Amino acid sequence: MPTPPAPTLRAAILGATGAVGQTFVRLLAGHPQFEVVSLVASERSAGKPYREAARWLQAEPLDERIGGLVVEGVDAAPDADVVFSGLDASVAGDVEADWARRGYAVVSNARNWRLDPAVPLLIPEVNPDHLALVDRQDWGGAAGGFVVTNPNCSTVGLALALKPLHDAFGVDAVHVVTMQALSGAGYPGVPALDALGNVVPFIAGEEEKLAVETRKILGTLGAAGVADAEITVSAQCHRVPVVDGHLEAVSVRLREPAGAADVAEALRSWRGPLAGLGLPTAPPRPLAVFDDDASPQPRTHVNLGGGMTVSVGRVQDCPVLGVKFVVLSHNTVRGAAGGAVLNAELLAHEGRLAGAVA
Ligand SMILES: NC(=O)C1=CN([C@@H]2O[C@H](COP(=O)(O)OP(=O)(O)OC[C@H]3O[C@@H](n4cnc5c(N)ncnc54)[C@H](OP(=O)(O)O)[C@@H]3O)[C@@H](O)[C@H]2O)C=CC1
Numbered sequence: 043m044p045t046p047p048a049p050t051l052r053a054a055i056l057g058a059t060g061a062v063g064q065t066f067v068r069l070l071a072g073h074p075q076f077e078v079v080s081l082v083a084s085e086r087s088a089g090k091p092y093r094e095a096a097r098w099l100q101a102e103p104l105d106e107r108i109g110g111l112v113v114e115g116v117d118a119a120p121d122a123d124v125v126f127s128g129l130d131a132s133v134a135g136d137v138e139a140d141w142a143r144r145g146y147a148v149v150s151n152a153r154n155w156r157l158d159p160a161v162p163l164l165i166p167e168v169n170p171d172h173l174a175l176v177d178r179q180d181w182g183g184a185a186g187g188f189v190v191t192n193p194n195c196s197t198v199g200l201a202l203a204l205k206p207l208h209d210a211f212g213v214d215a216v217h218v219v220t221m222q223a224l225s226g227a228g229y230p231g232v233p234a235l236d237a238l239g240n241v242v243p244f245i246a247g248e249e250e251k252l253a254v255e256t257r258k259i260l261g262t263l264g265a266a267g268v269a270d271a272e273i274t275v276s277a278q279c280h281r282v283p284v285v286d287g288h289l290e291a292v293s294v295r296l297r298e299p300a301g302a303a304d305v306a307e308a309l310r311s312w313r314g315p316l317a318g319l320g321l322p323t324a325p326p327r328p329l330a331v332f333d334d335d336a337s338p339q340p341r342t343h344v345n346l347g348g349g350m351t352v353s354v355g356r357v358q359d360c361p362v363l364g365v366k367f368v369v370l371s372h373n374t375v376r377g378a379a380g381g382a383v384l385n386a387e388l389l390a391h392e393g394r395l396a397g398a399v400a
């Protein structure tokens with residue numbers, strides 16, 4: 043067996059002990075480009091070996107080398123080409139700004155900077171051109187620092203499914219009803235007596251994020267920044283007793299006439315702009331389209347493409363808005379750490395990380 047090439051880019055993880063931080067650790071262990079060299083969390087964890095500081099929740103065992111790294115506080119200054127952030131949103135805004143000011147390339151999963159006009163809200167298959175926004179960032183410190191964000195975990199599936207339709211027919215209005223997994227609320231998350239055998243019809247801030255983030259992601263980058271897509275979005279969000287995988291019932295009004303068969307074909311034939319680039323975390327196809335009446339389902343389909351494929355099914359004509367379908371995406375992989383790793387792979391591909399070979 044030939045020896046695989048050694049990773050060339052050093053990675054730090056902020057919020058490494060949390061649910062999303064641990065998913066970063068799992069996805070980056072053995073990554074062909076990124077080597078984890080630094081783990082950062084709160085003062086509660088700083089000074090401890092990672093295997094003691096983190097209550098490991100992943101299904102795969104913790105990487106032996108990473109488990110031995112000593113967790114640092116947020117004032118750490120590692121020699122890192124890229125910094126992944128799974129920080130709690132209560133601190134992510136200030137901490138990420140400080141790291142960008144100190145010249146780091148911050149690839150964040152937190153919500154804090156997503157709507158900043160100079161910060162890309164990136165899904166590499168949907169709006170890779172928005173990455174150019176980083177050239178307009180000035181954090182008032184060392185040169186070269188920037189922040190790139192990935193969307194809310196419900197928004198990413200919706201935006202990926204809408205992209206081929208927006209390109210082909212124009213999307214005018216969307217009504218989306220989400221059924222969101224418990225892991226979206228982190229650990230320990232929703233109390234068992236609220237979750238078991240129940241549905242909670244409210245997730246704070248989620249309905250607003252689905253609307254504003256979708257419009258920015260599908261917007262157009264120009265000299266003045268991103269002009270939001272003119273799409274009306276109404277969302278209703280629910281927490282359901284599923285472990286992983288956000289399911290969404292989506293109804294769409296298109297600007298040009300198209301029926302369910304046209305929509306299914308547009309989704310099925312779409313490959314996206316990453317095809318052929320060889321980015322390690324990019325799934326072979328970003329969208330999987332199902333014809334059978336019982337797909338997609340979280341338990342069956344959530345791990346398609348290593349959790350990076352978004353599944354679409356039940357594409358039907360809709361007497362209210364025109365067309366309707368169901369979308370499923372993995373909330374902690376495509377909707378969080380996996381999406382951020384793919385963002386970093388695109389940054390590396392574009393030569394935007396120090397030491398990266400474009
Ligand atoms: N869970 C999910 O599916 C998704 C989560 N997100 C977002 O990702 C982020 C992380 O979520 P999640 O992993 O669930 O959260 P957790 O609460 O599990 O983890 C939070 C992390 O932030 C660290 N942290 C908390 N306070 C501080 C502080 N004052 N200084 C430094 N570090 C601190 C924690 O360190 P310590 O262990 O030392 O306290 C921990 O590493 C949030 O912004 C969340 O909104 C986004 C999409 C999906």
Ligand SMILES: N[C@@H](CC(=O)OP(=O)(O)O)C(=O)O
Pocket residue numbers: 131151152153193194195196222223225226227245248251373
């Ligand atoms: N609100 C999401 C998880 C989350 O933290 O989202 P955001 O990254 O937008 O804060 C969920 O509950 O499933």
